Amino acid sequence: MTRAFQETALAADIAAGLARVGTLFDSQLSSVFPAVNELCRYVERYRGKMLRPTLVLVSGLAFTDDGEPLRAEHDIVAATVEMIHMATLVHDDVLDEAAVRRRGETVNFLRGNETAVMLGDYLISNAFHLCSRAGNPALNLRLGEVTNTLCEGELVQLSRRHDLTLDEHTYFEILRRKTAVLVGASCELGTMLANGSAAEVAAMRAFGEHLGIAFQIQDDLLDLLGDEATVGKSIGRDLEKGKLTLPMILHIAGSSGSLRVAAMDAIEAKDGASLRRVLARSGSIDAAREKAISIVEEAKALLPATKRAHSRELLLELADRVVARNH
């Protein structure tokens, strides 16, 4: 966030909102069992960018009159989407056999897959319970739909591991489901709870889904190109687990002859250095990066007029940060 931003009243609103969300998050997970609390305290370390709750709050403020507060349901939805996200991180690390997340050891690495599976379940269950506390059936229905879609995305991705015929269309459909719908729902529900119009709700949802897709492309690029010290989590997992990502898909579709074969061989041999070299040579890494940037530009163009100019600026800045980040 730029210096100027941090000084606005809006930034103060968001910071105060995120603090409330953090408190709600912690109190929802508190258990009578010390063993459960210890695990929850551990995964709370995973809370990093808080992108999804931030989007709920900023989207809410964007359609709320100046000086009016957000609704209590905004905090509940913000904590719920973060809890859903956290559950997916815990189970993803099991799926990816990842050992490092947010510069610390993952739950599966530290406590074994069994505890990680059950802790993820505890987070999912608490997310739904927390959401139910709002007493608004529309929220439960929508978030249930979102998590169904998310799991379908993960299942389809699993079914296509080690499949060199995965095409760009299917890759984007997987991304939309496993990442973008939850980011889209964060913007959508924040707007809906602020009584945004149907058109505003739809536009904000589309804005969020675009952001989610660009976010995941950037994540995949960091997994391919980043180093663990900077990214702060296990990298090279996609190659290790046979997950084709955009630069690989663009390369296989767009090249031929020995260049194409070299990439496919490197993927099958899980040889990251050779793969990066050949993808750079064909320009596929740059092409994937440009694709992410152009999706962010589309997102920004989708952003509707808001009641507060500042929240619109913040949404635009959040969009840019999705592709500018290196962790």
Added chain:
Amino acid sequence: MTRAFQETALAADIAAGLARVGTLFDSQLSSVFPAVNELCRYVERYRGKMLRPTLVLVSGLAFTDDGEPLRAEHDIVAATVEMIHMATLVHDDVLDEAAVRRRGETVNFLRGNETAVMLGDYLISNAFHLCSRAGNPALNLRLGEVTNTLCEGELVQLSRRHDLTLDEHTYFEILRRKTAVLVGASCELGTMLANGSAAEVAAMRAFGEHLGIAFQIQDDLLDLLGDEATVGKSIGRDLEKGKLTLPMILHIAGSSGSLRVAAMDAIEAKDGASLRRVLARSGSIDAAREKAISIVEEAKALLPATKRAHSRELLLELADRVVARNH
């Protein structure tokens, strides 16, 4: 079910209800992705006793006037509790590294832990989504509470694996959470949706929780004593995974000297044959069996008066079957 029972109008009502629940269950899980549908068709084989949905429907009929139908919400809750149960089976098989369930290979055995984790998540998510379709926030809130409790039970059990100091009190607390609350909620919500009084709802919940505890003791006895061909699933998992169950706990607490040491050695060595021999000698297996039977008797004594005599008889019979079963 006795022959006489099958001929009652009530039995016909239950059979028709379970058929509706099966249809609802299948339609909820249907996906646009063939890979997802194939997995769901596979786990539908796990549907066996249908104890939980049966309890929702019978509890509902018990407090509904003769000739009056159940509410649509009864079917939704019945399918939801079965879906939650199914999700726990899929994840339990991952935790237990079990290869066989319902006489077939488990998802984790056939497709790997990763797919089993994600399929379990898909089932949990769909359970909450299905429940949300009723548009009744009280149902979501209660079932969210139930699954939180369930996960806590599993997490505490995991944290106490290979712990020979596990006492009877903690064992029962784990059982209550991981198994009994869902069975109790099945009876409770079935009664509540039929507009049972607060006292009737509470009594039915207590009846169900007692049943759930007895059910789990019987499950643990089958895991210790049964053979895979009869039980139809991987057995000996508790010993393999360091889970102390009631006969072991009663033995360790009630015996001394070489008899006590022999059991502890057999547990640590995962030597099922020796363990069964020593537990039989101390009478701990019989004591656990008697405990389950006495909990079923307590359950039956808790059963309130119902509007239909037949549904009360059926509930009593279901209670007896919990401990009479060998699979």
